[in-house]
Amino acid sequence: MTSNNRRCVVSGLGVICAVGNNVEETWNNALNSVSGIHKTTSLDTKNCYADLAAEVNCDTLDEIECPDEKDRASKLCIKAMKEALNDAGLGDFADSSRVSVIIGSCVGGVLSIEKYHRGGRDANEIPKMPIAAIASQVAESCHAGGIVTNVGNACAAGTISIALACDLIRAGKADVVIAGGSDSFASVPYSGFLSLHALDENGCSPFNHCNGITLGEGAGIVIVESLEHAEKRNAKRYCEVLGAGVTSDAHHITAPREDGICLLEAMERAVRNSGIKKSDIGYLNAHGTGTGKNDNAEINAFLKFFGDENPTLSVSSTKVMTGHCLGAAGAIEAVFSIKALTTNTVLPTLNYSAEDSEALKAKVGNMDYVQNKPRSKELECVMSNNVAFGGTNASIVFSKKPGDVQSQVAKDKKIAVTGIGIVSPIGNSKEVYLESVKNGKLPESASVHATVTNDDYKELGIKMAFYRKLDNLGQLQTVSGMRALKDANFTVTEDNAKQIGIIVGTSEGGLGATYDFQELITEEGNAGGSAFKFPHTVYNAAGGYLSILSGIKGYGVTITTGPLSGLDSIGYSMNVIHDGQEDAMMATGTDENLPIITELCQKLNVAADKVVEPYSDSKGFVVGEGSVSVILETEDYAKARGAKVYCYALGYGNGRKNVKFGHISGSGEALDIAINDALKDAGVSIDEIDAVCGFANGFKKLDDIEKAAYARVFGDKLANLPLFQVKERVGEGRAATATLAAAEAALMLGGELDSENAYFIANDGSVSKKTVATSGFKKILVTSFATGGSYSAVVLGK
Amino acid sequence: MANEEMKSKLKAFFMSDLGVDGDVLNYDTPLFGEEIGLDSVDSLEIISFVDDNFGVSMTGVAKENFQSIDTIAAFIEKNKA
Numbered sequence: 001m002t003s004n005n006r007r008c009v010v011s012g013l014g015v016i017c018a019v020g021n022n023v024e025e026t027w028n029n030a031l032n033s034v035s036g037i038h039k040t041t042s043l044d045t046k047n048c049y050a051d052l053a054a055e056v057n058c059d060t061l062d063e064i065e066c067p068d069e070k071d072r073a074s075k076l077c078i079k080a081m082k083e084a085l086n087d088a089g090l091g092d093f094a095d096s097s098r099v100s101v102i103i104g105s106c107v108g109g110v111l112s113i114e115k116y117h118r119g120g121r122d123a124n125e126i127p128k129m130p131i132a133a134i135a136s137q138v139a140e141s142c143h144a145g146g147i148v149t150n151v152g153n154a155c156a157a158g159t160i161s162i163a164l165a166c167d168l169i170r171a172g173k174a175d176v177v178i179a180g181g182s183d184s185f186a187s188v189p190y191s192g193f194l195s196l197h198a199l200d201e202n203g204c205s206p207f208n209h210c211n212g213i214t215l216g217e218g219a220g221i222v223i224v225e226s227l228e229h230a231e232k233r234n235a236k237r238y239c240e241v242l243g244a245g246v247t248s249d250a251h252h253i254t255a256p257r258e259d260g261i262c263l264l265e266a267m268e269r270a271v272r273n274s275g276i277k278k279s280d281i282g283y284l285n286a287h288g289t290g291t292g293k294n295d296n297a298e299i300n301a302f303l304k305f306f307g308d309e310n311p312t313l314s315v316s317s318t319k320v321m322t323g324h325c326l327g328a329a330g331a332i333e334a335v336f337s338i339k340a341l342t343t344n345t346v347l348p349t350l351n352y353s354a355e356d357s358e359a360l361k362a363k364v365g366n367m368d369y370v371q372n373k374p375r376s377k378e379l380e381c382v383m384s385n386n387v388a389f390g391g392t393n394a395s396i397v398f399s400k401k402p403g404d405v406q407s408q409v410a411k412d413k414k415i416a417v418t419g420i421g422i423v424s425p426i427g428n429s430k431e432v433y434l435e436s437v438k439n440g441k442l443p444e445s446a447s448v449h450a451t452v453t454n455d456d457y458k459e460l461g462i463k464m465a466f467y468r469k470l471d472n473l474g475q476l477q478t479v480s481g482m483r484a485l486k487d488a489n490f491t492v493t494e495d496n497a498k499q500i501g502i503i504v505g506t507s508e509g510g511l512g513a514t515y516d517f518q519e520l521i522t523e524e525g526n527a528g529g530s531a532f533k534f535p536h537t538v539y540n541a542a543g544g545y546l547s548i549l550s551g552i553k554g555y556g557v558t559i560t561t562g563p564l565s566g567l568d569s570i571g572y573s574m575n576v577i578h579d580g581q582e583d584a585m586m587a588t589g590t591d592e593n594l595p596i597i598t599e600l601c602q603k604l605n606v607a608a609d610k611v612v613e614p615y616s617d618s619k620g621f622v623v624g625e626g627s628v629s630v631i632l633e634t635e636d637y638a639k640a641r642g643a644k645v646y647c648y649a650l651g652y653g654n655g656r657k658n659v660k661f662g663h664i665s666g667s668g669e670a671l672d673i674a675i676n677d678a679l680k681d682a683g684v685s686i687d688e689i690d691a692v693c694g695f696a697n698g699f700k701k702l703d704d705i706e707k708a709a710y711a712r713v714f715g716d717k718l719a720n721l722p723l724f725q726v727k728e729r730v731g732e733g734r735a736a737t738a739t740l741a742a743a744e745a746a747l748m749l750g751g752e753l754d755s756e757n758a759y760f761i762a763n764d765g766s767v768s769k770k771t772v773a774t775s776g777f778k779k780i781l782v783t784s785f786a787t788g789g790s791y792s793a794v795v796l797g798k
Numbered sequence: 799m800a801n802e803e804m805k806s807k808l809k810a811f812f813m814s815d816l817g818v819d820g821d822v823l824n825y826d827t828p829l830f831g832e833e834i835g836l837d838s839v840d841s842l843e844i845i846s847f848v849d850d851n852f853g854v855s856m857t858g859v860a861k862e863n864f865q866s867i868d869t870i871a872a873f874i875e876k877n878k879a
Contacts, residue, residue, distance in 0.1 A: 465835025
């Protein structure tokens with residue numbers, strides 16, 4: 001049985017979608033087989049072949065603090081969050097570091113992007129655009145002070161958020177996690193799915209007519225709590241959250257694998273990690289989008305997976321009620337699944353005629369695809385599945401019993417850093433980057449780019465048939481990822497493809513591509529979207545392309561929480577390895593500098609007008625881009641394949657003091673917390689730290705926070721502590737530079753960067769520079785930040 | 799529109815909108831083969847481009863018409879009003 005300290009329970013639920021503005025209303029409508037799909041009233045449908053959507057109808061979304069500062073996606077999420085907290089009997093958390101927020105989204109603040117584009121380029125819209133705003137604003141609304149993460153895995157993001165919530169609790173990093181997903185209905189996804197001919201003009205009909213999806217919108221929140229914390233406060237307990245499985249198809253950027261084998265693997269992992277039998281699952285809330293490709297892949301995967309062991313499993317898709325709510329889908333469907341479990345009710349897929357039922361039976365045999373009306377059924381465990389663009393598969397199990405959950409089974413394993421891939425404005429490979437550092441190369445202007453060329457593709461054996469599909473972000477990501485694998489001498493084969501996973505960290509992800517898509521459809525109308533460009537708007541496309549190119553089929557998650565995502569990709573990867581999910585992980589940070597990104601920085605008055613260096617008390621920073629990938633693997637795995645080891649990842653930590661998203665001032669003490677948390681996790685004392693790879697970029701507000709925190713944490717030691725700042729050479733590349741800081745630390749510890757320019761902060765706060773030798777370093781601290789008041793730290797050591 | 803001009807326009811579209819390297823794209827190069835690697839998403843873009851620029855609908859048209867720039871041009875030629 002799952003040990004008590006690994007048990008995660010659900011103590012609160014919140015939802016808003018087309019069939020209800022709260023859980024009670026939504027559930028009652030589901031029991032009455034109500035569909036929320038109607039002709040859309042909010043978007044222009046001129047020349048569009050499909051005009052249906054499942055929209056939220058709620059006039060109280062603005063009844064929150066500062067509604068003008070929030071996108072609809074945040075508003076939906078905060079509404080669901082408030083209901084869930086109220087349901088759980090929880091309130092304001094006073095910046096408690098034990099309370100975390102993990103929210104999934106696909107298109108995030110896309111309505112604000114549209115508003116910015118159509119409405120005079122108002123700078124006030126900018127902070128509402130990135131997905132990162134959502135979790136940050138949820139945390140800000142209830143003062144959650146733990147790790148705050150956004151998941152950007154498109155339509156599987158909601159499910160992954162709940163899985164990550166449990167991972168954090170089981171790793172001892174949180175007591176309560178507000179987990180879920182949110183997305184709003186908007187022109188970009190509507191036009192995008194139209195261009196793919198993936199909308200059903202008659203409304204989605206999962207497992208039935210399968211002519212396409214119908215888009216919805218909404219948010220779902222699940223309060224996941226450690227059993228201990230829930231018991232202590234005598235909390236309501238809906239159910240347990242058992243294991244989850246996340247895998248990558250390595251197949252196609254929009255279409256699922258027809259054989260469904262990676263979805264099958266996700267279910268396999270979910271069941272195995274839960275410590276249950278397949279036959280314990282009584283109901284499966286399928287992804288069931290209504291496209292032929294998805295539904296057939298699922299039908300085949302369910303038959304193959306459950307087959308003789310659980311032939312009468314009940315299956316349905318609730319998307320005929322809610323529409324496809326993209327990044328919110330998994331969260332809303334988790335709420336449905338939990339209500340189904342706790343009330344012993346299986347929900348139906350709607351709109352089956354007698355003829356349809358016969359046709360379905362021919363496809364699915366005895367498996368119980370529940371149709372039209374809900375039914376009573378005694379349930380022990382339920383499963384909820386979601387799949388996404390980029391080839392992500394996610395499966396999670398909710399249960400009345402504790403199961404036998406496997407987590408932190410590899411906690412004692414040392415994690416080695418064995419490969420580094422760098423794509424930066426001063427070089428597209430580790431070797432060229434090192435050469436540039438040696439030559440003291442600096443940014444050439446206040447807005448710099450990392451240009452991938454055909455030579456990179458040629459060297460890496462990437463064919464034109466593949467690279468022609470990539471947008472800029474995908475180019476940066478695939479080249480850095482393949483370089484990291486090459487550097488690690490890691491060949492992905494059929495045998496090991498599931499033993500390695502990817503976590504991509506990105507601050508803006510597909511925001512630039514989303515803006516470009518919006519620009520296109522503003523010009524051409526919603527009927528004029530591009531099927532070729534649409535996939536680039538999802539934040540996990542870059543990671544998806546890397547999985548397709550490399551063949552990596554294991555864990556695959558994209559986190560998008562601001563610059564620190566490039567460091568959290570390492571922290572979360574460590575957790576995946578410690579959980580025994582994978583033997584190896586690629587942790588990466590990737591962000592791009594399209595013209596719109598520089599424009600947004602300029603509008604926000606954070607872009608420098610000339611090249612600036614760290615600690616120069618400037619009014620802005622150099623805008624950069626790039627992608628840096630790091631291979632992490634257990635020491636045993638590295639040894640077995642004879643890999644060279646740069647260093648070890650010893651620990652990671654996070655801190656948060658809530659300030660408004662888009663701001664940082666006043667949050668500095670959270671950096672102290674992140675550093676101390678990482679040191680504790682690594683079992684390292686402050687005196688053992690030989691150097692810091694930090695995040696200063698020249699922008700005074702940011703650099704002052706860093707300086708002040710180091711002064712508090714390191715005290716007298718600071719004056720002689722070398723601080724390395726990669727942004728002096730490559731600009732502010734957000735997640736890319738966060739991972740680059742870690743890569744530099746690894747290069748120093750691994751003996752490949754024997755001297756580097758260091759900054760020293762004197763007792764009076766003045767800063768000096770000198771070149772220092774790095775060969776004596778044994779342990780290096782790496783730090784990063786995100787607006788809204790989040791900080792992360794990682795300790796790397798020899 | 800002369801056939802050659804049509805083909806040249808199609809080639810320019812493959813290069814600018816579908817990222818194909820012009821150096822390896824001849825009028826008879828198989829578009830859905832290993833070298834160019836077009837897929838179902840790209841065929842949606844082709845259909846949309848041909849409709850917008852030549853007023854010919856290729857929706858639901860047999861696969862062999864999409865084989866190369868030559869076959870697409872031939873289809874357009876045959877079906878234009």
